[in-house]
Amino acid sequence: MKTIGFIGLGLIGGSIAKAIRKYHPDYHILAYNRSKEALASALSSGIIDGVCEEMKDPRFGTCDYVFLCAPVEINLECLAYLKEIRQDGCIITDVGSVKGIIHQKVEELGMTDCFIGGHPMAGSEKTGFDHSNERILENAYYILTPGGEVGLEYIGDFTELIRSLGAIPMVLTAEEHDFITAGVSHLPHIIASALVNLVKTLDNDAEYMKTIAAGGFRDITRIASSSPVMWQQICLENHENISNVLDDYIRMLIQIRCSIDNCASDGREADAIYQMFASSRDYRDSIDVVDNGPIRKAYVLYLDIADEAGGIATIATILAMDKISIKNIGIIHNREFEQGVLKIEFYEEDAMERAIALLKKRNYIVYER
Numbered sequence: 001m002k003t004i005g006f007i008g009l010g011l012i013g014g015s016i017a018k019a020i021r022k023y024h025p026d027y028h029i030l031a032y033n034r035s036k037e038a039l040a041s042a043l044s045s046g047i048i049d050g051v052c053e054e055m056k057d058p059r060f061g062t063c064d065y066v067f068l069c070a071p072v073e074i075n076l077e078c079l080a081y082l083k084e085i086r087q088d089g090c091i092i093t094d095v096g097s098v099k100g101i102i103h104q105k106v107e108e109l110g111m112t113d114c115f116i117g118g119h120p121m122a123g124s125e126k127t128g129f130d131h132s133n134e135r136i137l138e139n140a141y142y143i144l145t146p147g148g149e150v151g152l153e154y155i156g157d158f159t160e161l162i163r164s165l166g167a168i169p170m171v172l173t174a175e176e177h178d179f180i181t182a183g184v185s186h187l188p189h190i191i192a193s194a195l196v197n198l199v200k201t202l203d204n205d206a207e208y209m210k211t212i213a214a215g216g217f218r219d220i221t222r223i224a225s226s227s228p229v230m231w232q233q234i235c236l237e238n239h240e241n242i243s244n245v246l247d248d249y250i251r252m253l254i255q256i257r258c259s260i261d262n263c264a265s266d267g268r269e270a271d272a273i274y275q276m277f278a279s280s281r282d283y284r285d286s287i288d289v290v291d292n293g294p295i296r297k298a299y300v301l302y303l304d305i306a307d308e309a310g311g312i313a314t315i316a317t318i319l320a321m322d323k324i325s326i327k328n329i330g331i332i333h334n335r336e337f338e339q340g341v342l343k344i345e346f347y348e349e350d351a352m353e354r355a356i357a358l359l360k361k362r363n364y365i366v367y368e369r
């Protein structure tokens with residue numbers, strides 16, 4: 001049995017607490033949060049066992065792990081007190097989206113032997129305990145940035161705790177983390193927000209743009225609805241990496257505009273435009289789609305298929321005879337599968353497993369991803 005403390009019980013703190021309750025029902029969970037409604041709801045639903053009335057509650061001294069899940073400046077504020085009261089062996093961790101700033105404070109305070117930075121690469125544009133969900137962590141990478149003096153056994157134990165919640169732990173340095181997330185998380189949020197603001201400016205009084213904006217715009221801008229306070233903080237905390245990656249992005253946009261202008265004037269650079277879309281399609285298609293939180297997993301298989309009329313129909317018939325429903329089917333071309341392969345998507349894992357067995361039995365070459 002372990003005792004786990006939470007300071008901050010919003011979207012991420014709540015999701016981790018719910019996952020701990022699900023996978024370790026015997027663990028004792030204590031929490032402090034600014035909003036008392038969240039604490040009351042967590043207590044009455046059995047997610048937590050005890051409420052701490054204050055951020056500096058001595059009961060955090062009984063914890064094996066303390067998760068700091070409040071806004072970063074609050075997490076920073078908690079460290080010195082936790083250093084004083086922590087029991088031997090207690091690991092303090094956080095979930096902040098930027099790691100450099102908290103490690104700087106941890107070093108200043110001499111806590112590099114008891115702090116393991118954390119960052120679940122999962123979440124949502126919503127905030128607060130009400131939107132937390134035990135499934136948010138499922139199959140999500142969970143980055144760990146251990147302080148330089150944390151004992152290996154503690155790193156191992158914490159990694160196992162994270163794995164036991166359904167997440168995939170990955171250890172990085174704080175510097176690596178901040179560089180990587182600037183590209184794959186922070187820049188996308190800035191792009192989404194800038195695009196929405198641009199459309200808002202361009203739209204007419206009748207709001208035609210807003211009205212007809214469809215899948216493309218919606219797919220790329222969901223995250224523009226995220227918390228402005230959190231993203232303001234992230235931009236400030238990781239400003240150097242974000243500024244560099246924005247420079248690269250702006251350069252790329254200028255290049256694209258040049259290609260489009262040149263192509264429109266005399267057909268030059270038509271190929272550059274094609275290559276841009278082809279290369280992004282290949283890379284995007286090569287990204288694993290995993291079951292990440294409440295978003296359903298894509299159950300997909302790929303198989304070699306002879307390039308002849310009726311090839312797809314034959315496979316569809318084989319599957320239909322076994323009552324296997326297909327969600328999507330089509331030939332795809334990318335670098336990984338140079339010759340092109342058939343991609344089949346299913347609604348359920350069981351259907352995919354049965355399809356794999358059936359097709360292999362008929363000597364099709366099946367690739368599982």
Ligand SMILES: NC(=O)c1ccc[n+]([C@@H]2O[C@H](COP(=O)([O-])OP(=O)(O)OC[C@H]3O[C@@H](n4cnc5c(N)ncnc54)[C@H](O)[C@@H]3O)[C@@H](O)[C@H]2O)c1
Nearest residue numbers: 008009010011012033034035070095096097123124127128
């Ligand atoms: N939202 C995401 O997708 C996401 C994903 C990974 C990591 N993170 C990181 O997680 C952290 C929390 O983000 P969130 O999305 O859970 O936000 P949230 O707003 O849902 O939760 C923050 C919680 O902290 C509480 N809080 C605010 N001030 C406090 C104070 N002074 N004392 C105690 N509690 C206080 C709030 O009441 C709230 O419950 C941030 O550092 C963020 O960078 C967010």
Ligand SMILES: O=C(O)C(=O)C[C@]1(C(=O)O)C=C[C@@H](O)C=C1
Nearest residue numbers: 097120121122123124125185223
């Ligand atoms: O899915 C979302 O809404 C997210 O934005 C989650 C997301 C991201 O992928 O950028 C946002 C911030 C976090 O620090 C980690 C994950």
